[in-house]
Amino acid sequence: MNYRVIKEDDVFFLTDEKGNIPEDHPYGPGLYSKDTRFLSKFDLKINDEEPILLSSNADESYYAEMILTNPHMEAEGKVKLWRESVEMKRKRFIFDGALYEEITVKNYNPKQTSFEVSIHLDADFKDMFIVRGFQNGTVGKREESTVNENGMAIRYIGADDVNRTLDVKWNLTPIRTTDKGDIYFACSLDHEEEQTISLTMVPTVGEESTKVLKHEDALRQLMTSYKEWAESTTKVTTNHPQLQRLIDRGLGDLRVLLTDLGYGKFPVAGLPWFGVPFGRDSLIAALQMLPFNSEVAKGTLKTMASKQGTKKDSWRDEEPGKIMHEIRFGELANTGQIPFTPYYGTIDATPLFLVLLSEYMKWTGDLALFNELEENVEAALNWIDEYGDRDGDGFVEYHQEASKGIANQGWKDSGDSIVHRNGELGETPIALSEVQGYVYHAKKSMAEVYELLGNRDKASQLTADTKTLKAQFEESYWMEEQQFYALALDKEKNQVGTVTSNPGHVLLSGMLDLDRAKSVSDMLVSDKMYSGYGIRTMGEGEAGYNPMSYHNGTVWPHDNSVIILGMSKTKNQEQAAKAMEGLIRSADSFEYDRLPELFCGYEAKGKAVNYPVACSPQAWAAGTPLLFVQAMLGLFPNALEKTITINPFLPNGVNEIKIENMRIGEGTISLSVKKSEGNHELEVLENTTGFDIA
Helix, strand or coil: CCEEEEEECCEEEEEECCCCECCCCCCCCEEEECCEEEECEEEEEECCECCEEEEEECCCCCEEEEEEECCCEEECCEEEECCCCEEEEEEEEEECCEEEEEEEEEECCCCCEEEEEEEEEECCCCEHHHHCCCCCCCCCEECCCEECCCEEEEEEECCCCCEEEEEEEECCCCCEECCCCEEEEEEEECCCCEEEEEEEEEEEECCCCCCCCCHHHHHHHHHHHHHHHHHHCCEEEECCHHHHHHHHHHHHHHHHCEEECCCCEEECCECCCECCCEHHHHHHHHHHHCCCCCHHHHHHHHHHHHCCCCCCEHHHCECCCCCCCECCCCHHHHCCCCCCCCECCCCCHHHHHHHHHHHHHHHHCCHHHHHHCHHHHHHHHHHHHHHHCCCCCCCCCECCCCCCCCCCCCCCCCCCCCECCCCCECCCCEEEHHHHHHHHHHHHHHHHHHHHCCCHHHHHHHHHHHHHHHHHHHHHHEECCCCEECCEECCCCCEECCCECHHHHHHHHCCCCHHHHHHHHHHHCCCCCECCCCEECECCCCCCCCCCCCCCCCECHHHHHHHHHHHHHCCCHHHHHHHHHHHHHHHHHCHHHCCCCCECCCCCCCCCCECCCCCCCEHHHHCHHHHHHHHHHCCEEECCCCEEECCCCCCCCCCEEEEEEEEECCEEEEEEEEEECCEEEEEEEEECCCCEEC
């Protein structure tokens, strides 16, 4: 299905290109809130016939517009409605929990014309896991709908004893309605006269209440929130049109994906199916946003801390101190039929929580947040040593315990993603290479904070841990023949030696010596790993390689972004530039210049090849061009030490980049970089941080 999706906070609306919800469509379009589909059918008709689509636009992801017209209509040899004589314009957005839609019909027939416009609604209140075919289970029942001239209410009582309601209101008096959700409006318009049908649809769970505003007031407030967002984020301008569009698109999409569960705004994973808190996805997206809006990282950290594991619960793969993988709010979760309340089956979210906190403090100097979350920090560190390291060998491993959980618990979580060079799948417990890098990064950074706060014993212990981990990692993961690191260690501590992108994440941790960092960087931009549009997840020629596979040969923008920033940090800037250039080129292949969740890893000839069910917009894909900016600048602040390091290197075609109002510490910096004949000239336009720039 070529879909259109808009979102605001935790409500999203997924339709076809006409703006309709075809009933029983396998893709699962609908109006969703809290993992429940509140609208499962939504058809617009003229004289009981489907209109013809002229244009469909949802490039902003918070506002959509479709233009349609009527087909030719005759009855008994007489023209009932001449073709393309009526324009039907649909405009929609979501604000404060309510969907607002306007359907404006305009007559272009020379004479007065009469016709009917009808809307056909239904709600099945299905849990998202049922809609997507992942799960069946005990569910509740529909109650009788109520319809009057002003609107209708469709009600449902779930198996969790929670009342769910879709309340629909319209502005005109219909000529007739049915209890099946059919609403008919009569229109009689002179030439170029128009009439607007305004709809509001409010999904509610339990005793929630939503204040419905006039359409114009709701839209004005929504636009104001976007203006405030733009004013609060770093502004970037470049001479490169495609890169500029990527940056602007990324910032806009991340604003759409922000949600607040009461602890501050954080990015959900992506649309349409992952508009919920995700441990690693939300944490990495917040990390990508640090140079642009560090408050998002703060909201993400506090949200994750609020759901941190407190007990041993194998049903949910929960352990004390563990950061969640995913939380769901629907009927199946509430009744314990799925373990997502939340589910904790992720090996990397806990160290990434500490990584994000440390990087947030380096950007902001906000030690108050560390003090607020210190118990969460200690619990996360304890989890790494007591539960993450399952066998006491110094490495963090995963093994699925939940019967309905996830087998592979790194970011490459498909069942075939951990594969040996002989094609055999690795058996758990699995110790992923990138996770050891996250743990090193987390412990080294936390040691620095504890030292700063005067807790030298804790700092010394963490520092000793990092030295041991570094030595063990080199001994256990390095593959001399490939001059590269293994993907993982399996249950027998044998190397899973397939050449993949995973070790590229270790570059950012600081754990690799410079010569090894260069070897890793060189491999990742070699013909084996680099498609021309980006770094593949798995090297061409490996036993498991498949350019169409979800994790074994495709290109994931977020994967590239973490690698690119690590390349920049380890002074492998030419390799970073090459990877960026490919992804920038690829953007022409995708709608609205939006990098998708992933795309196929074929060699770059013509257009990049779409992956069929990639989420778009996806938070960490939207954040990818934002990390490009940091990598291009070679910008690594440390507000705790009152230093800012800048070492710019611009990719081919990018000859100028300007940064305005980037927040570091309690001040801002503005700067520009210009490239001429390979030389980079840095000009600091403003620096109110009080920190020296080196």
